[in-house]
Amino acid sequence: MPGVLTYVTLGLALVLAWRKPARRMFGAGPAFTLWLLPPLLTMLPWLPTLPATWATTPTLLVLPATAAFGALSMSAASPLRWPLLLWLIGTLACLLRLTMHYERLLRQSHQLPADMLCVLQADLGDLDPRRLWLHPAGPAVLWAPQSRVLLPADFLDRFDADERRLVLQHESMHLRRGDALWSLLAELAAALLWFHPLAWFALPRLRLDQELACDERVLHQSPQDTARYARTLLHSTGQNTAPALIPWLAEPQLKERLSMIQHRRPGILRRQIGFVCLTAIMAGSVFFAQATTPPAPDQQATADVGYNTQFQPRYPADAVKNRQEGTVVLSVLVGTDGTPRKIEAERGSNAAPSLIAAASEAAAQWRFSPGTKGGKPVESHARVPVKFSLDPLPPAPPHASPNS
Template sequence: RIVVGPDFDQQFTAQEQALILQHEHSHRRNGDHWANGVLLLMRAVFWFHPLLPWAARRFLRDQELACDARTIAPQPALRGLYASTLLKAQLVHPVAPAVCHWRSQPVLKERIAMLKQSKRKALPWVSGQVLVVGLCLGVGAVAWASQGGAMAAGPTVAVMDREIRVDKMPPPSYPKSAFEQSQTGVVVLRVDVDAQGAVSDVRVVSATNPGVFEAVSIAAARSWTYRPALKNGKPVAGAVRIPITFAMDESDEVTETAR
């Protein structure tokens, strides 16, 4: 069932109504409501995972872009009307953002910009598929070769009894300027830990919003408490990668997650 707001037939023309309903019917035919249900279940079960909020936003963004493409593909002449309907929908009555993403403001500009693009050509798509298959085969070959090398090494190979553990991880402070500008990001750190469990070095592997969250992430990682890795029953130096997600929920409260 598709639920529309009050005065839907008065606020939108017949053509605009038809485009909105076609968009929602496309969601239904494609099974997006089931996919969203699975997403909600995953967010409930894996609520602690630092990358899940970012992945959920990307999933919903791509879902809306794909639905726009399916809706407008049979009628490319209506792209202008479709874009104006998206803009007009921002000015009418509010809708429930948890179940309807037609008015997704953060990606509105990108959705309208994508309407200008023509249908992709077959050659780049085929080339991309060949590249993905080639990468998968290459990674599989490397993994198989490394496994064979490990087996050939025999019983003399040292056994890692325990990886590095982090006992206490107080979350980093959210930068004031980033909070005021509603900036979010993910920082991946490489933390080197010596055999005594002390931090010897902290480096930034990647950052989705460079120059904003690196400093507070490094400061937090240096203050955490670590247990060194154990190899053959003895503590040894090692390194661990730690992703830190800086995100805000719908009520603009800061959520800081470290894993």
Template sequence: MISTFLEALTRANLALAATIVAVLLLRQPVRRRFGPLAAYALWLAAPLCALVSLLPVHAPTTVMAPAVEFAATAARTVAPAAAKAPALPLLLLILWAAGALAALALLALRQARFVRAVGALTPLDGEPAVLRGQHVDAGPLVLGALRPRIVVPADFEARFTGEARVLVLAHEAVHLRRGDAAINGLVVALQCLCWFNPLVHLGARALRVDQEIACDAAVIERHPHARRLYAETLLSTVLTAKTAPLGCHWPAAGPHPLKERLTMLNAASLTPLRRKAGLALVALVASAGAGAVWAANPAPAVEPAVITRPDWAQKPDGNDLARYYPADAAAAKAGGRAMITCTVAVTGDLENCRVLRQSEGPYAFGEAALQLSQIFRMQPKTLDGQPTAGGEVTIPIVFSVPQ
């Protein structure tokens, strides 16, 4: 179970890493040709490919064949062998869980510090849906993920007046309409689950930049005459190092994202047809990526036919039992059980046998059952007429003390 989980986690991170690299290479060319919204939508391919990599693989089922008993006396209850998880997979699982909890605690601490720094929130005059913080460096932004709200700094009315105020609030309203706060919440969850993957953190930062640029483009599309004022408003905003993990910030922290946003404002507007073509291209790229991940998933193992009604041409008898009975168990007059599973060869002999479980105790009933498997021989067809070659049979064997 632990190995299966770690394998799925590895596949998901490989799919995420490959998709993030592809998006990082494509985002700027796509933005130039098809607009910021198409570049922002490209990031949907990353979680899609990760989910496709986790699609379950059908596991074969094992049906038990009738028990082969050598004596009429009852034996002790079969106890499944203790399953011990390998030390390395268990250690890796503990390390991953500890890292995920540490990442979650760190991001939660950053969010709590930001909220505490914002101070008490009060409705903005004339805008009851907008909340004003106590300090001047808190916002404008959309704060939260489950119940996002627009938060502005204490000096918002003095810093942003007239149409500039309308543009800033329109920008934050686009975040709310598009569900960007919820998307950022999913990004934070991925950063916690994939804390060891540097490409996930790099992609999260680039996604935030594309998110802001897509909002800028949406505002400019509705206010085409205010392109210059919008750029001046961005430049007049104080950059702050304090950011909330669960928040859409105006502007994104750092001068480089601001430069990218200003560059976009100088770009010519695209026609609606070009924008639609960009979204279609994004859907095609995401589908192709998901298909490639699906093709790379491990193929299900070919299931052997499970034989439930074997027609035995030869089975062990009492003499065979006495010959292979564990000597120490015979001396202690101890009985037991063992269950083996084997593949049926073309000749009807059993091969590739292994012990599924055996009775608890010091006696090697499993090894004795494997020795007895050499005596079994099956007819070419089962009692219900099915071919046996290549099939799989599971045989519970009851060991009673030989007389």
């Protein structure tokens, strides 16, 4: 996960830095496409959870004053076990919350009354009447297998005829743009990144950019409605943002949306240039990430266990005296000849300095089978967990007698 998080963080930081300049230069629509950058970086096949050139050997057990030097199960001492479990619990909790909120919205939705639908029929345009549902949280779009437009029961009283037309035009534009699906993907990404503060900082800004892009599209189609559109927003009641829902107006968005409406919007040519330029920027970022990531070998580096047992780590006497235990995770850069070129202890190693020194000293004499690329040996990495324990080895199971 460290490698993936690095690129997710980089992608979010770049979007947050570029979104406003891109909006001023090219418009809200092209600027919204920048939000594709974080998932593009995340889904690159050459960016796995751990660097592709790193292989983890079984854990090596070191006991005091003995020749014991054995391999334990890698999963038993994996430094990633508890963080991954904590991440999984948090993700499941976020997904459960999202599912419960979505199910409650569906349960509280009702079909639009026939008399209300009759009044709105002239303002629907190409909007399918079956997409219209009643819900107190409306006007809003609810993502679903077939996205719904939610309207409040007092929709006819709250908005006049022109305002109703503009609200329905806005919500219909959300459906045509596929914003309901993008909102779902954003909510799922936030659930996966629940521990990442930048993800929660970015989510409301993605929602704002989505609304600005939708407003811009509506006003490009109906420039004569600019002033009326602004008045409709001013007369609307803001709602709190909620999972699974795209409200007509969220509380913090009014100022930004009115500012975009009042300023002159880029023309079609400038917007098209913006799409091309921003696509090129994102492609360049992806190619740069690919170029700076070492190529994965066809075969990973592996330890020569038979040879390495001749150079087992020695349990330092002072560590035995002070009752010091712990696991040292060594990161070994393996040369093309199989010898260690560089040895470092990972930051997660929970061991005393003397134990780290003992493990590193022994590792300097070890041998590995280097990774290969195209059948040729290449420099590669190996992770070697070394566990220093003061507890004796468990007794060997008794051998069954021939007569049993």
